[in-house]
Amino acid sequence: MSAVYLAQYWLQAPGELQRPSFSTVPVLANPAATAVCRLYVDCDLNCAFTSAFLTARVHPDDPYEVTRAQELNQLLGPKASGQAFDFVLDLHNTTASMGTCLMAESAHSVFAMHLCRHLQLQSPELPCRVFLHQLPGEESYSVNSMAKSGLGLELGPQPQGVLRADLLVRMRALVAAALDFIQLFSQGTAFPAFEMEVYRKVSSVDFPRTEAGDLAGNVHSQLQDQDFEPLRPGAPIFRMFSSKDVLYEGESTVYPVFINEAAYYEKDIHCLPPD
């Protein structure tokens, strides 16, 4: 709810977002889902920005989010065109204990990586991890990819439907710092080269399910709230309702994120590809 309330506030009072060298437009990305306090109506909006969805012929039976992705592409893009917005800052919350996480597509997003560095240096006392979410060879699919460059903020933990003061203040400060960075860049400020620790996506692991697709176990107590902490081969990751533990069977240490995120309980949250 941090992002939803901030967007609604800025739509009434946009002055806070303005800087001398550029203008900023607040957008509530999924107003239909916001109205019913859900992540989405038909499927996850933030996976619907592939060229297959954006160029599909409009059909009255299209999922709401596919239609909305096309609208946002008109507003912020068109994707990969010269007319597209210069930058999109995409604001998210999670029920997982991810603290402040900066979601970039890849390390090749140079402008976004410099922004990440700038945000980390603003509050060195707070962990502010960088997560690269694009798999090698994968097409960009997020709302950021409508613009020439972009970055996602993922703040948690916060329950769905709840507005926590700490995350609201943190998100507002991060947005202000990001706008200040763009202002510095536009003024010609030079940003030195740097080295940075990043996390990159390896794969996704679904909840254990029955054949019918219902939940068959829960995230193990030893893994709960351990986002960005090392998970070693053989450590428990789920406990089945039958009391059996499921262990991590990979060969190398990984650093799980989005642990027990509420939005991932549902199966098949992705929009079905158009015909």
Place this chain on the structure above:
Amino acid sequence: MSAVYLAQYWLQAPGELQRPSFSTVPVLANPAATAVCRLYVDCDLNCAFTSAFLTARVHPDDPYEVTRAQELNQLLGPKASGQAFDFVLDLHNTTASMGTCLMAESAHSVFAMHLCRHLQLQSPELPCRVFLHQLPGEESYSVNSMAKSGLGLELGPQPQGVLRADLLVRMRALVAAALDFIQLFSQGTAFPAFEMEVYRKVSSVDFPRTEAGDLAGNVHSQLQDQDFEPLRPGAPIFRMFSSKDVLYEGESTVYPVFINEAAYYEKDIHCLPPD
């Protein structure tokens, strides 16, 4: 989700709930709301068990929860009749940091108060507060009141739509201990008199809202997660989006509960009284 998954599990495997001297029936109280992962479909079920709702003539336009309350009254009651179930244990979760909270109607619920004492003694290392939720002169309105006696368990914090291992284990252990207590009672065990600290409801405070009913501020960072901690006159309770603080203006120290509970963001969650 702790209570929902436990109920679904027990419906498949009811043996865990059985004791020699009595039988136990698991009931999923609001299956339509469970199916859409919400607290309710039309209005809060747990306020719909007043005699006005239970005796109202059935109408096709009735809210789902009013119809469901009448069904549960047939199953567990009828309320205040000799045929009613002896005991209802009503399992809940909250997004508030309430730890383990036992919800009894009043200190006159002698059986429930002895059960509270028994549960407190089972895990003396964990805070296990007793909250008396009925205001003086108020009619009983909860699902517990269908039975001759009852108790609610309120465990948190847990986001809506999430199943946390710690709360699942805790709720399952509390239910087992409650059934063991009833078994001891049925066998003729005597329970000595005791003194106990309880919290009782004084009043409810809604979120600050605009004239249109939209949220106009958030729970103050100094109050967030401070359930059952003393709130003194003059302390901040909300921060308006305009940055002004709202202070607690009462004359005596109180102990807030359900701080920033997700279900209370919506206005008018109560079922409208029947004509």
